[in-house]
Amino acid sequence: MGLSGLEIFKYLPAAKKAEHTNCKECSCPTCMAFAMKLSKNSIDINACPYTPKELISKFEFETKQPQKTITISGLNIGGENVLYRHEKTFINKTAIAILIDTNSKDWQKTLKEIEEFELRRVDESMKIDLIVFKGEIEPQTTLNHISLDELKKLDIDIIEDGKFSKTAQELIYRREKAIKEKDEKYSNPTCVYFKSNLSPSQLCAKASFYICKYANMILFEDFNKALISTLMTLRQNIFTDPQKPLQVEAKVYEFNNPDENSLIFMTTNFALTFYAVASELESLSVPSYLLVTPAEGMSVLTAWSAEKFTAKLVAKTLKDWHFKERVKNRKIIIPGLLAHMKEELEEELPDFKIVIGTIDAYDISDFVKNLT
């Protein structure tokens, strides 16, 4: 993760009140300025002739990439820097690959099924990341593909899945060696290769663990839509950046062909809230609009406390969307958690009456029944 400016400063003459303190030979005004620049990699460590050897070797260790990244037709595999997502973030999600043997009878049918497979979840479209083929024929496909022989030549360590505890321990051992010790022997990304001798539930349990800890790629011999969908859903949750909330596009969403008199709901663009509300509105037999305001992916209360959901911002957003002109209905239903904003919203949106909605999305159906 690199050394911070303060950690670097501790080794420099100024921190030790030694000779050459703030001598400017590095072209920085002070040792502290040099330390700050070095922490951002914007100056060469050798610019200071008084850097102790201890700092040089520590710096070299910290800046060394622990795990290699390999790229197959634009697909990046590996390159991880941390053991736990919350330390920073994971870099490249575990690639999901399917092996196709072009000597087998039904390989073209399987390839077609794989090509047609797509999972859409939280605004992301997911497809099989890689086809690994063996046999004489190279499949004609728009998906990323590579032969098994070529894959074996890359800097990726292929581990054949065996006893669960053995494979799991090996993955953990390798990742810890790579990250904690930056041991070059373990810097290759890892691929777990599943042979077709397990049931889907066994495959699912094992592969789920390996996605969490610490396979960079998983290769299956069979294509099973339900299994892949489950693993992709899990993977999507693991490989999100914890510093960036999942969010959806801020805009007016329509459910069940609304017209100018339809119900109008409002929420923020936090993905989980959006999908909870959207699935309720979709399942109603009543047409409606959902106004999803921009709030950097924060949930309604967080957005309100961070001033990302203020009456002024909401009014501006609706004005930008020319929403007033689209509808005759003059009632907007806001989340129950924002009941305290009713008056200020009505002040900023004089053309609309504000109705306090439910706290939980699953109560929307009853709420709507009571409205009509």
Ligand code: SF4
């Ligand atoms: Fe400090 Fe070294 Fe820069 Fe001199 S050359 S100011 S000792 S960091």
